[in-house]
Amino acid sequence: xxxxxxxxxxxxxxxxxxxxxxxxxxxxxxxxxxxxxxxxxxxxxxxxxxxxxxxxxxxxxxxxxxxxxxxxxxxxxxxxxxxxxxxxxxxxxxxxxxxxxxxxxxxxxxxxxxxxxxxxxxxxxxxxxxxxxxxxxxxxxxxxxxxxxxxxxxxxxxxxxxxxxxxxxxxxxxxxxxxxxxxxxxxxxxxxxxxxxxxxxxxxxxxxxxxxxxxxxxxxxxxxxxxxxxxxxxxxxxxxxxxxxxxxxxxxxxxxxxxxxxxxxxxxxxxxxxxxxxxxxxxxxxxxxxxxxxxxxxxxxxxxxxxxxxxxxxxxxxxxxxxxxxxxxxxxxxxxxxxxxxxxxxxxxxxxxxxxxxxxxxxxxxxxxxxxxxxxxxxxxxxxxxxxxxxxxxxxxxxxxxxxxxxxxxxxxxxxxxxxxxxxxxxxxxxxxxxxxxxxxxxxxxxxxxxxxxxxxxxxxxxxxxxxxxxxxxxxxxxxxxxxxxxxxxxxxxxxxxxxxxxxxxxxxxxxxxxxxxxxxx
Numbered sequence: 001x002x003x004x005x006x007x008x009x010x011x012x013x014x015x016x017x018x019x020x021x022x023x024x025x026x027x028x029x030x031x032x033x034x035x036x037x038x039x040x041x042x043x044x045x046x047x048x049x050x051x052x053x054x055x056x057x058x059x060x061x062x063x064x065x066x067x068x069x070x071x072x073x074x075x076x077x078x079x080x081x082x083x084x085x086x087x088x089x090x091x092x093x094x095x096x097x098x099x100x101x102x103x104x105x106x107x108x109x110x111x112x113x114x115x116x117x118x119x120x121x122x123x124x125x126x127x128x129x130x131x132x133x134x135x136x137x138x139x140x141x142x143x144x145x146x147x148x149x150x151x152x153x154x155x156x157x158x159x160x161x162x163x164x165x166x167x168x169x170x171x172x173x174x175x176x177x178x179x180x181x182x183x184x185x186x187x188x189x190x191x192x193x194x195x196x197x198x199x200x201x202x203x204x205x206x207x208x209x210x211x212x213x214x215x216x217x218x219x220x221x222x223x224x225x226x227x228x229x230x231x232x233x234x235x236x237x238x239x240x241x242x243x244x245x246x247x248x249x250x251x252x253x254x255x256x257x258x259x260x261x262x263x264x265x266x267x268x269x270x271x272x273x274x275x276x277x278x279x280x281x282x283x284x285x286x287x288x289x290x291x292x293x294x295x296x297x298x299x300x301x302x303x304x305x306x307x308x309x310x311x312x313x314x315x316x317x318x319x320x321x322x323x324x325x326x327x328x329x330x331x332x333x334x335x336x337x338x339x340x341x342x343x344x345x346x347x348x349x350x351x352x353x354x355x356x357x358x359x360x361x362x363x364x365x366x367x368x369x370x371x372x373x374x375x376x377x378x379x380x381x382x383x384x385x386x387x388x389x390x391x392x393x394x395x396x397x398x399x400x401x402x403x404x405x406x407x408x409x410x411x412x413x414x415x416x417x418x419x420x421x422x423x424x425x426x427x428x429x430x431x432x433x434x435x436x437x438x439x440x441x442x443x444x445x446x447x448x449x450x451x452x453x454x455x456x457x458x459x460x461x462x463x464x465x466x467x468x469x470x471x472x473x474x475x476x477x478x479x480x481x482x483x484x485x486x487x488x489x490x491x492x493x494x495x496x497x498x499x500x501x502x503x504x505x506x507x508x509x510x511x512x513x514x515x516x517x518x519x520x521x522x
Contacts, residue, residue: 042121045132045139051118052139056146059111060301062153062460063310063391068100069157069463072500074493075335075453076376077483079327080369081318087485092492092500096507096522104157105506108150109173115147116176141205142215144198149223149393151195155188156230156464157503160519163232163468165189168517184515192231199224208249212294213302213390218248222298222394229402230468238406241399244298250396252426253284253295255346272354279383285427286350291382291389296396305385313379313387316458320386321377323355331374333362333480339454344430347454353377368482378458397423397455404448405469413438420451427455445473466494467501 042048070076071090078087089098122140127133154170161167169191171183202220209216221243228237244250258266260282263274275281279292287293303309318326331352339347340358353375359365362372379389400419407416417435424433438444452465470476477493484491494500499521509516 038117038121039124042118042124045125045127045136048118048122048125048139049135051114051121052143055114056111056118056143057301058308059107059114060146060150061107061309061391062301062393063312063315064100064107065104065153065157066312066391066458066460067315068104068503069460070458071329072494073463073466074332074477074479074483075457075462076316076329077332077374077480078369078485079316079329080323080373081326082328085328090485092494094500094504096504096510096518098504098506101503102506102508104503105154105509108154109171111150112147112173113177115143115150116173118143120176137205141202145202145206145215145220145223148195148198148202151191152223152227152230155191158505158519159188159191160499160502162188162230165192168519182513182515185517188231192227195227196224199227208247212297212300215299218244218250219299219394221247222399225399225402226394229405230464234406234409237402241402241406244399245396245403248298248396250296250298252396252400252423253288255283255285255344255427255429258283258346258429266349267354275349276354276377276380278381283346283350285346288392288395289350289378289389290380297392298394298396298399300393301391303388303390305382305388309391311381311385311388312391313376313381313389316376316379317387321353321375321380323353323357323373323375325375325386327373327375329376330369330372331376332483333372333374334478334483335453335457336374337480338450342428344428344432346427346429351376351378351457353380362482365482366487368487372482376458392459395456395459397426398461401448401452401455405445408438408441408444408448411441413441413444416444416448420448423451423455442472442474445469446475449473449475463501466496470496 042051068089071086072092072094078090089100094101119140122136125136127136151170155162159167159169165188167188169186169188172186172191172194173183174194177183199220202215203217206215206217206220208218221240225237225240225244228234228240259271260274263271263282265271275283275286279290281287281290281292284293284295288295288297301309303311313321316327316329318328339345339351342348356375357371357373359368359372362368365371379387381387381389400423404416404419407413407419417438421433421435424435425431427433436447438447449465449469453462456462466477476496479491479493481491499519502519504522505516505518
């Protein structure tokens with residue numbers, strides 16, 4: 001834990017655009033008590049709210065885990081302008097010294113530490129009016145939900161088997177840590193009990209909100225659905241996913257209209273101009289990704305044109321999301337083949353920049369990085385800020401997928417097929433979506449994984465889905481043979497059950513914490 005506190009200096013420097021209140025708390029994270037104490041920082045409900053908005057919400061940033069998981073799995077292939085960036089990770093060379101792994105670990109514990117500081121500071125504040133009491137309780141509830149989500153992210157990447165209650169999980173830090181803390185790792189059950197305690201408290205306080213950037217009861221239920229899915233507790237996952245579907249007031253975002261005004265010929269110059277208009281597409285599904293419409297988003301992290309947080313699109317395209325925008329990574333060919341070759345699928349346009357170069361002979365190309373340039377456009381940027389987008393943390397489609405998995409566990413295969421069909425119908429502008437009849441649970445799981453692979457692409461799911469579900473689905477990591485770094489190199493896919501589906505604990509953690517245990521294989 002000592003290293004978490006020390007390394008916060010580095011992470012805090014990234015967040016310099018946060019309010020002064022946030023900057024002061026960064027100092028508190030690493031400086032001895034007394035230089036600035038909580039009595040000065042937390043003086044009213046208003047300052048408590050400012051700290052929540054600036055320091056706690058501001059520190060939550062899963063962009064790096066989205067990126068690392070995409071590279072390690074089968075969502076991407078090396079782009080035309082990639083000069084070696086993350087290529088060792090793409091080849092599955094991963095250890096505790098990896099910078100991406102370190103940032104994921106530290107950033108989530110930074111969020112937890114800041115939530116703990118807020119909760120400790122809140123004890124000193126006495127709300128004066130009924131309105132202040134309501135706001136105070138909401139602040140506490142939101143901080144605890146964000147803390148719970150950070151723990152879930154840590155379990156997702158650093159716990160070898162989330163379904164094993166007695167298996168090793170991550171560290172629980174319920175209080176503001178001291179510089180000398182040497183906290184050991186807890187069991188999965190202990191971590192998930194802590195998560196559930198936070199979520200149960202929040203469920204008694206929070207109600208349905210109207211702001212996708214704020215935690216509300218729908219976010220609480222969505223987290224509970226995902227937690228229980230990961231734990232293999234499908235009945236509980238179903239209960240909370242149904243709550244979101246039935247009570248959120250949201251519906252699956254549709255793929256139509258696909259034409260507007262004079263933009264009537266799909267793929268024409270006029271149509272491209274209108275469909276890909278910066279933060280102004282006419283298409284409802286595209287509007288989710290250009291940040292001009294909420295659509296089915298349950299919760300997202302606000303990434304204003306200027307401000308805190310990583311520009312997630314910059315991981316894939318250096319300047320803009322186009323073939324001339326210095327692409328670092330392209331869509332993986334096999335993933336591309338699914339959404340591009342599905343008749344009427346809006347994602348063949350919403351995910352792919354029109355400047356892409358699609359090589360029908362990519363299998364025999366001597367230089368597929370040059371001839372087959374499948375430009376990622378799921379994070380196209382927004383007005384005044386190319387490749388900078390809000391991070392979509394929960395969407396309604398994920399709840400349908402959770403319900404489909406639960407139906408398979410109940411041996412209700414036709415129900416599972418109907419749930420997947422609902423998502424495919426929403427994404428199909430021709431009305432030609434087809435979901436096969438599931439003849440077995442394995443066939444059902446494979447099709448659910450296929451749809452999750454497309455719909456949730458580059459949102460931080462595929463790496464974990466392969467870890468938890470590939471064996472049951474009878475599938476495996478699926479990079480195309482031409483997705484290798486070099487034209488004549490053999491492409492590498494992780495075997496099912498590989499220890500590399502779990503991240504190593506960062507080596508920096510061991511120098512400050514002799515109670516820490518490394519994950520198997522590292």
